Amino acid sequence: MTDSAAPAPWAWDDATDEAYEDLWARFVRWVDWVEREYAPWVVLPPCWPVHEALRFELTLLWYAHDAALYRSTDPISGIQWHVDLRNAANAWRALATCDHREPSPEQRRIEQARRDRRDEFAAEAMTRRSADPANHEQQFETEE
Ligand SMILES: [Zn+2]
Numbered sequence: 001m002t003d004s005a006a007p008a009p010w011a012w013d014d015a016t017d018e019a020y021e022d023l024w025a026r027f028v029r030w031v032d033w034v035e036r037e038y039a040p041w042v043v044l045p046p047c048w049p050v051h052e053a054l055r056f057e058l059t060l061l062w063y064a065h066d067a068a069l070y071r072s073t074d075p076i077s078g079i080q081w082h083v084d085l086r087n088a089a090n091a092w093r094a095l096a097t098c099d100h101r102e103p104s105p106e107q108r109r110i111e112q113a114r115r116d117r118r119d120e121f122a123a124e125a126m127t128r129r130s131a132d133p134a135n136h137e138q139q140f141e142t143e144e
Pocket of ligand 1: 045047048051098099100
């Protein structure tokens with residue numbers, strides 16, 4: 001049996017509460033270090049921990065930093081880490097001024113209407129696909 005199904009080290013979902021707390025504390029210290037040492041490139045909003053995508057990207061950069069420092073013998077990995085950090089930091093600037101307010105009832109209504117509309121289009125697209133004789137499933141069915 002291989003361990004190919006084992007979660008990656010940065011997938012903490014299965015971590016025990018104690019392990020998670022330890023990982024989280026070390027991760028937050030690392031992010032603090034990145035903000036301090038890579039300022040003004042890296043500017044994160046104080047709400048970064050609740051932005052799942054940002055938190056995940058930072059987690060990956062943390063592991064990549066660790067790999068470049070402690071597991072690589074190729075300086076290119078450290079150079080690449082810096083390139084990746086600067087690219088990410090440029091993208092993070094759009095979020096740097098997040099005031100993280102809860103959406104108003106009107107904003108929630110607009111967002112729900114947008115999702116409802118998307119669902120309608122998704123259902124329509126599915127209907128068109130199943131009615132389209134050129135779709136792949138039907139091609140495969142006629143070939144059998
Ligand atoms: Zn925010």
